[in-house]
Amino acid sequence: MSADYAVHGSIAVISLNNPPVNGLGLATRSAAIEGIRRAEQDPAIKAIVLTGAGKAFSGGADIKEFNSSKALTEPTLHSLIRAVEGCAKPIVAAIHAVAMGGGLELALGCHYRVALPGAQIALPEVKLGLLPGAGGTQRLPRVLGLEMALNMIVSGTPVLSEKLAGTAIFDKLLPAGADLVAEACAFAEGIADLRPLPKVRDRKVDYPDHEAFLQFSRNTVKAVAGPFPAPLECVETVAASVTMEFEAGLKFERERFLHLMQTTECKSLRHAFISERAASKIPDVAPDTPVRAIRKAAVIGAGTMGGGIAMNFANAGIPVVLLETKQEALDKGLATIRKNYENTLKKGKLTQEKFDQRVALVTGTLEYGAIADADIVIEAVFEDMGVKETVFRKLDEVMKPGAILASNTSTLDLDKIAAFTSRPQDVVGTHFFSPANVMKLLEIVRGKATGKDVLATTMALSKKLKKTGVVSGVCDGFIGNRMIEQYFRQAGFLLEEGATPEQVDQAIEKFGFPMGPFRMSDLAGNDIGWYIRKRRYVEKPEVVYSKTADLLCEMGRFGQKTSAGWYDYKEGDRKAYPSAVVNEMIVKHSADIGVARRPIGDQEIVERLVYALVNEGALILEEGIALRASDIDMVYLTGYGFPLYRGGPMFYADTVGLFNVLGAVERFAKGRHGEAWKPAPLLVRLAAEGKGFNS
Numbered sequence: 001m002s003a004d005y006a007v008h009g010s011i012a013v014i015s016l017n018n019p020p021v022n023g024l025g026l027a028t029r030s031a032a033i034e035g036i037r038r039a040e041q042d043p044a045i046k047a048i049v050l051t052g053a054g055k056a057f058s059g060g061a062d063i064k065e066f067n068s069s070k071a072l073t074e075p076t077l078h079s080l081i082r083a084v085e086g087c088a089k090p091i092v093a094a095i096h097a098v099a100m101g102g103g104l105e106l107a108l109g110c111h112y113r114v115a116l117p118g119a120q121i122a123l124p125e126v127k128l129g130l131l132p133g134a135g136g137t138q139r140l141p142r143v144l145g146l147e148m149a150l151n152m153i154v155s156g157t158p159v160l161s162e163k164l165a166g167t168a169i170f171d172k173l174l175p176a177g178a179d180l181v182a183e184a185c186a187f188a189e190g191i192a193d194l195r196p197l198p199k200v201r202d203r204k205v206d207y208p209d210h211e212a213f214l215q216f217s218r219n220t221v222k223a224v225a226g227p228f229p230a231p232l233e234c235v236e237t238v239a240a241s242v243t244m245e246f247e248a249g250l251k252f253e254r255e256r257f258l259h260l261m262q263t264t265e266c267k268s269l270r271h272a273f274i275s276e277r278a279a280s281k282i283p284d285v286a287p288d289t290p291v292r293a294i295r296k297a298a299v300i301g302a303g304t305m306g307g308g309i310a311m312n313f314a315n316a317g318i319p320v321v322l323l324e325t326k327q328e329a330l331d332k333g334l335a336t337i338r339k340n341y342e343n344t345l346k347k348g349k350l351t352q353e354k355f356d357q358r359v360a361l362v363t364g365t366l367e368y369g370a371i372a373d374a375d376i377v378i379e380a381v382f383e384d385m386g387v388k389e390t391v392f393r394k395l396d397e398v399m400k401p402g403a404i405l406a407s408n409t410s411t412l413d414l415d416k417i418a419a420f421t422s423r424p425q426d427v428v429g430t431h432f433f434s435p436a437n438v439m440k441l442l443e444i445v446r447g448k449a450t451g452k453d454v455l456a457t458t459m460a461l462s463k464k465l466k467k468t469g470v471v472s473g474v475c476d477g478f479i480g481n482r483m484i485e486q487y488f489r490q491a492g493f494l495l496e497e498g499a500t501p502e503q504v505d506q507a508i509e510k511f512g513f514p515m516g517p518f519r520m521s522d523l524a525g526n527d528i529g530w531y532i533r534k535r536r537y538v539e540k541p542e543v544v545y546s547k548t549a550d551l552l553c554e555m556g557r558f559g560q561k562t563s564a565g566w567y568d569y570k571e572g573d574r575k576a577y578p579s580a581v582v583n584e585m586i587v588k589h590s591a592d593i594g595v596a597r598r599p600i601g602d603q604e605i606v607e608r609l610v611y612a613l614v615n616e617g618a619l620i621l622e623e624g625i626a627l628r629a630s631d632i633d634m635v636y637l638t639g640y641g642f643p644l645y646r647g648g649p650m651f652y653a654d655t656v657g658l659f660n661v662l663g664a665v666e667r668f669a670k671g672r673h674g675e676a677w678k679p680a681p682l683l684v685r686l687a688a689e690g691k692g693f694n695s
């Protein structure tokens with residue numbers, strides 16, 4: 001059973017009981033209906049209290065059911081709400097902590113509602129590309145009024161119960177700390193004999209000149225909804241609460257809900273939601289693996305990454321010590337951190353008190369002795385194995401036993417780094433993305449000796465730092481950068497064959513990336529890629545790159561920092577202006593290597609860039625570097641700006657159909673630099689089986 005039944009005098013108390021938030025899965029719905037029937041049939045029962053056991057009233061539908069037929073299996077949420085509303089005895093919803101989505105819709109089906117203050121009230125379906133599909137769009141406006149209900153449904157933002165005082169949503173708001181069930185039972189006793197039973201459906205939504213308001217809402221929502229259809233559909237269904245009879249409105253809501261469920265945008269958002277949760281599960285690490293306490297952190301290197309990483313700890317309230325070799329570098333790093341916090345303070349996004357706390361949590365040192373007692377140390381020094389070796393040997397010498405020794409390396413072999421220490425089980429990769437205090441992604445690199453408790457601790461830490469932690473095995477570039485290299489290689493080849501940087505950028509930006517490869521390189525610094533390629537020319541001479549990026553660097557065009565890269569930049573302006581000299585260099589290079597330039601369409605550009613990611617992703621998956629296809633999607637959604645409404649590269653490939661993706665890969669394999677397009681065996685196999693990466 002996932003709802004409990006108890007009797008308090010003449011009141012039956014049905015408690016939804018499906019931890020953690022009483023999701024309304026099939027078993028819970030069935031048990032709730034069962035409870036209602038039982039109470040209806042018992043002549044000693046005069047009224048019913050419907051509440052949630054544990055931490056919440058109800059967090060709503062169980063979205064895992066959306067991908068199966070379970071959500072549509074009787075009793076559906078609709079049937080449960082009908083049973084509640086149609087019950088011959090009054091039902092009082094007793095709400096605490098969370099009444100969201102289907103949970104709130106269920107409460108709105110009850111005859112009365114009492115609530116504790118501090119409860120989060122929301123219809124957040126829009127965040128999953130949906131609209132409330134169990135009457136929420138028709139009932140909420142009937143208790144809150146058109147404007148407030150529309151705002152809540154279009155934004156999905158939770159509102160605290162006490163903020164809704166004075167509306168018809170609650171019949172009674174209890175004082176903080178009240179005994180919810182006892183108070184709800186007392187309330188139920190008081191109304192038990194009143195007839196007719198009040199129903200939200202019988203109320204009317206009054207709004208003078210509602211058409212003008214709705215038109216205004218359509219215009220505003222259209223302007224901000226981007227590629228997502230759900231916000232506008234929310235407006236249309238809420239409009240039906242004014243313009244249609246209740247049952248017709250419900251039917252309309254149902255139709256629009258089912259339509260949205262089938263859209264790629266909605267499927268992508270649901271995929272991202274489920275994938276984020278899946279990523280935190282590591283199959284061979286038990287969920288109850290004991291984690292090490294992280295009370296003090298240290299970061300080695302106060303450069304671009306070190307400073308941002310330190311801010312993450314300070315933001316989470318963990319004291320952090322930055323270690324540098326020279327006072328000047330240390331001062332510079334600390335000053336940058338302070339400046340970042342000052343900017344946030346100025347923008348009003350940080351209180352003075354929080355500013356003071358955070359700044360005080362970051363200190364600096366030149367001495368290893370000052371960090372020896374840290375629970376975790378993250379190395380963020382130059383990307384050079386020799387420098388990393390010196391640092392890790394020193395850390396091994398000074399750090400207390402049990403400290404986690406982490407490296408922020410983006411390309412180097414973590415197992416080699418671990419071997420510089422006598423405690424490889426304590427070594428892990430924590431690959432932050434730049435700017436480290438902003439970007440959500442944290443690739444957690446698992447070396448061959450990394451201890452399970454170290455992995456579990458790092459995963460828990462990523463949550464504490466509000467990051468999306470994704471585990472990667474050891475390989476050159478890990479998940480994200482190994483894939484992006486193929487994307488950049490294709491971008492380079494496209495230039496040689498006839499495209500311009502702006503054409504490539506525009507095509508992929510139209511696809512939904514916030515920034516194309518060339519604008520991105522200009523932002524990050526073209527010299528970084530140059531440095532990595534120079535190493536690759538020695539280590540992997542068989543891998544071919546377009547020489548255009550090297551020629552660009554030889555011209556001293558490192559990107560925004562030199563006001564010249566793939567594009568020209570003006571002083572104090574980040575806008576990218578197409579560069580005649582760069583375009584000339586590219587055309588000349590094509591001639592030098594004997595390639596006849598041809599017109600290249602947007603479709604080819606998008607396919608070559610995105611399928612290059614997908615094919616490499618398939619190799620990464622097959623090699624076990626990524627645990628699941630959805631982990632790769634999370635890396636790309638949270639670290640590389642892959643458009644959310646397309647669900648990540650692997651999910652996107654599934655929506656295109658792997659048969660079609662493979663067809664394109666095979667076509668490219670017959671073209672120039674076909675060696676870059678050897679189809680990944682996993683792609684070939686899944687395409688032949690008619691399957692997807694995520695299914």
Ligand code: NAI
Nearest residue numbers: 301302303304305324325329380381382383408409410434
């Ligand atoms: P950076 O050059 O900005 O900073 C490195 C800092 O380390 C400098 O302040 C330097 O003084 C200090 N340093 C050098 N040797 C040291 C030593 N022996 N002891 C203490 N401090 C030392 O470099 P950045 O960009 O911060 O990169 C650091 C690491 O993070 C590299 O491994 C890099 O591959 C990785 N990474 C960089 C990203 C980026 O976008 N910049 C993204 C993700 C990872």
